[in-house]
Amino acid sequence: QDTTVIGVSIPAATHGWAGGMNFHAQEAVDRLEEVYPELDFVLATAGDPSEQVSDIEDMVATRGISALVVLPFESEPLTGPVANVANQGVWVTVVDRGLSQEGIEDLYVAGDNTGFGQVSGEYMAENLDEGAQIVALRGIPTTIDNERVAGFEQAIEGSGIEVLEMEHGNWNRDDSFTVMQDFLSKYPQIDAVWASDDDMAVGVLAAIEAAGREDIQFVLGGAGMKEMIQRTMEGDEMIPANVTYPPAMIATAIELTAVGMVSSAPVSGQFTIGSVLVTEENAEDYYYPDSPF
Amino acid sequence: MTSATAALSLEGIDRSFGPVQVLFGVAIDLFPGEVHALIGENGAGKSTTMKIMGGYLSPSHGTVSVGGEPVRFRSSDEAEAQGIVMIHQEFNLAEDLTVEENVFLGHELRKGLFLDKKAMREETVALLDRLDCRVDPKARVRDISTPDKQMVEIAKALRRDARVLIMDEPTAVLTNREAEVLFEQVDRLRSQGVALLFTSHKLDEVKRISDRVTVMRDGHVVESRPTSELTADSMAEAMVGRELSNLFPKRSAEISSDIALKVSNLTVPGHATDVSFELRRGEVLGLSGLIGSGRTETMEGLVGLRSHEGTVEIDGEAVKITSPRDAQSRGLVYLTEDRKSRGLVLNMGLRENLTLQSLPRFAKPFLDQKAEEEALDKAIKDFDIRAPDRSMKAGNLSGGNQQKLLVAKIMLAEPRIVIIDEPTRGIDIGTKQQIYEFIHHLAAEGVSVIVISSEMTEVIGLADRIIVMRQGRVAGEVSGAEKTEDAIVRLAMGLGARETETTA
């Protein structure tokens, strides 16, 4: 057999960002299979960490993968199993969430969750007056969410911005719509909202619009959903900015790994994909109309 | 009167369900080695009395004594611990378990930690043998016939080594032959010094087997005497409070010559083969046979409750019946023998049960509750349904009254051909007469009736003509002067009606 099998293991598309990431993974796999006939890919999506470990085990046991690209559902539970795979001589590329033990992976394409929170917080601190009141929507309770919030809180510290309340919107439009409606009932004056994710921003914006409230100056989402970037690009005052956390990083990782497999010089090391502030000025650079996210 | 202490006695027992009092100062003594019969109309309070004895219900007032000592049973377990065992009027079997599992339920034999299945199997087989019942011990109770269920109940009770055995209408679903087997066991237990109490609406049985009779009426004990001082007629009179005329009224109506139903070669796989018969308008056709001869299944096949083959003509027109709904739309309706699991929705009210079969008639398009209530009024009157409370659940009616409600429900569907399977199961003798009259009345109006009954006298008394089935086939037919018990039994047992056909 002269085909090389590359396994790709990612969380299932349970929210918008993950959906975009799924799309980019699938798209990269299709494209690379075309380009490199000698490569074969296995793409598996998992609903929880345990399932992801099972997927990886299956890839090793039945598909004889030479390389694994993994976006860990959670860092802790996957550290051991991925280390196992690495010990068997399989090339390991870790994407976005680092494993909890260093040096396991050959290539690390990293997102920066703390940075994401920081950039968001800095934007708030710059654009709001002292004493401004904001509410925040958090994602699904996970380490990622904790890191983002920690980064955010750190960045607004000392800026005089008061966070009225944070509540979990679970990276879900419907949940954030509900939470935002209740925030609006509860707080007569809200100056801005940190939605922390564009799916949640959609829900938040709908709730604000329905309530007809004028006090909210803007909503800061995140992760660069194309509709949101477009509105920023068009100068929508409610969505003056965005913070990237590109789901396409999975495609980068798959591509780097594939190139490493076919060429003799594997690409190793760490690539950090930092979170960037998107505003009206640079929005065009981050607008991908073909992506589903 | 007797000097010996009663094995079990009730003294001044009252019992109410909510505001309705159903027992008033009931007093009964059961003595070892005596068979005591408790009789009374439907709803008189017999089952309630027995349940109090068995620890299934507690009395509102009064004393229960065992061997002269007052006791207070908090559950049936406590009664059982004292050797008091009861067989319920409605079966108490877990339908998903097998026969042997039911017989030993709660009293399993063990070998160390595990069940001793072999011993239990052997004992079950022995018990069933003693009762001359050939049901497979591994069959699920759900799949066995009603009479077999009764036998399983009896087997279960026999195992318990009772000092006092209480049986609530044990023979209602049995034929004479099987009842005879039961009575042998009763005799045996009596001679062993067990105190027995049973109820039955078959007064000849009561006369034959019991030593003492207690009569209840409307929750009161009205009489208690040695059986030798009573006749079946005097018992009936004491129960009903009036004299009963002839149980089977004379048939006066002419039977039309029109064929209402013609069944040819009806086969219900596994149960009946090539059954053919005709039924004329206004005729009452009896269907007899031993238990397990497939009468029920044949009729269930006919009305589309079971898959079947063969041709059926109604009023000369060939019809294809695949569901009871089809049958009913042609005026053909079947009354089931199994009122508890197929006849009534026990946790629904009387009104809902009564109108269930003919509900479209009351929907215009919304259900006309007033019309339903009127129908219930009429049913209560026509069939003498004794319900202490109109809004009660059907399951809280006494057994006989449930049966009356079931008959009323079928009749409300205004059938033109009606098949009634064990119509008077558990119904008291007074109401039986009313139901017989009702059936004759129907026939006189041109309704054709098929009666399946395990009571030979009932079939003979009611029907114009009797078909006898044996092992899923028609064994023969008797009518007119030939309608004798002997002729039917001979056919049913395969001995042939006429000497020429006898192979014995």
Add this chain to the structure above:
Amino acid sequence: MSTAETTSAPTQAPRKINIQVLGPIIALVVLVIVGALMNSNFLSYANVTNVLARSAFIGIIAVGMTFVITAGGLDLSVGSMAAFIAGLMILVMNYLLPSMGNGVPIILVGMLAALVAGLAAGFLNGFLITNMRIEAFIVTLGTMGIYRSLVTWLADGGTLSLDFGLRQTYRPVYYEGILGISWPIIIFALVAIAGEIVMRKTAFGRYCAAIGSNDQVARYSSVDVGRVRILTYILLGVLVGVATIMYVPRLGSASSSTGVLWELEAIAAVIIGGTMLKGGFGRVWGTVVGVLILSLIGNILNLTDFVSPYLNGAIQGVIIILAVILQRGRKAEG
């Protein structure tokens, strides 16, 4: 003639009913009082409208679920079915937009598509359960996976969004109403009232209860058991369609996370309302109360901030159990 003596006084029945009936209502009232004490805006027009309107989706579905459960069935697929129908509806409308143009007709076509899809999905569940005789739990667990998967696939893993222009046309269906009452509330109320009438006043409702109690008896009573059963699932499917029609204009999108866990919420509402999971007895108004209780719990938790948001789920759990304890407070006898 002697019956007159034995019938008489049905005095106890009303008292018995009262506690069972009052249970969920008391729970609801307690919640309202708690809410009002905790936050002065709780009873404001805006908050009440919000809570009622967002209850409408689950509420409409739960009314259908009441019939399914009453007839002894169960449907775990409703949440996924809603997501799938929403996705389909969006695709259909987006697809027709170039040919039909924006306007009321295209919205109506979308609505029709949702109803037809709901009907078909309900029929499929009902058919498999009734005609193939597979346990409802398994069938609907299967179709739950299927619809969830299909919507993910339709959306290519992402979100299906209604065309922006169409969204503006469709938007009033969620956000506006008549006489200050928004459409979802009106539709929910109508569905609930119709459901209550069907359950109590029609042969169909009676048949559902009879089948759920004892399908054998129903069969022997000439009830077309299979047909009634299938109809309960079809009814539920259509109501999922109706709920979707209300849902899509809210955010104009559908994705694989749409309607997650709606099935559990709907079933919980039905049971909190006093319907028996084993079938045989159903109460549509109880279901409505159940839905409101569930919505209010979430609303109150959002309006107050006593507890760590991590513990919201725990509090919800405790309140659900308490609400039912309240209802079943009296120990059943025997």
Add this chain to the structure above:
Amino acid sequence: MSTAETTSAPTQAPRKINIQVLGPIIALVVLVIVGALMNSNFLSYANVTNVLARSAFIGIIAVGMTFVITAGGLDLSVGSMAAFIAGLMILVMNYLLPSMGNGVPIILVGMLAALVAGLAAGFLNGFLITNMRIEAFIVTLGTMGIYRSLVTWLADGGTLSLDFGLRQTYRPVYYEGILGISWPIIIFALVAIAGEIVMRKTAFGRYCAAIGSNDQVARYSSVDVGRVRILTYILLGVLVGVATIMYVPRLGSASSSTGVLWELEAIAAVIIGGTMLKGGFGRVWGTVVGVLILSLIGNILNLTDFVSPYLNGAIQGVIIILAVILQRGRKAEG
């Protein structure tokens, strides 16, 4: 004497059983064949070990669930309960590490904690269901929310991780075994065999079936219905504890996403195996087959890449329904 004629052949009964019995096994065999045809490594030692070992969690829980369902109950909380117990176990071990030091004793204490927590959680469910007479669906839906919430709270929204050193000590419990058979497989097999024996050979198993069939009858037959019912939930709780003991060394962590949907998988396995959801009849070996079927579906989907991963759920749904159709193939009559 003449009865012999009338009873006659109960010939159909054995045949009836055969098909019901064979159904799930056939489905399993078909899956194995499909898998083997698709990939030559499917039957390899490594893959078989993987599939069996990972089935162990759901499998051990499903054995307990079989008893609960047979006795007419239901438990939706097992997945959250597992997450909670795993979290608790990790906290306990991490907490004791400074005082006890790394080694076998601390692992044993952790295991004990898991079993005790499982027992307590099972008792709580059972107590609320049996003594407070609340529907099992509601109680366990409530506790499901409670445990899920508690583990999120314990983990502060993130992940609870077992100390790295401890993980190394504990690791063999999942990854190693004796005679080449890994521990989870051994424990699963033991639990399944014990479960089968208890179900078929002890009074307890028989009481479960009797209670599920008709609790009134069981009560009248001197069965302590309340006690048996509570015991089924306690048994299930303890088995959840056992499953957790196997789970923690696999991933060394617990979070709010641990054990999500395990309850549905466990219930599905039980029903696929032929146990009736309404209670009254249970089959432990069937449950084991059901668990293997569910695991194999996932495994086989990973063997190939014919279909979009988005559609995995749909294929799983279809196969689950087909497996049950196979089993119930014959139309039940009457």
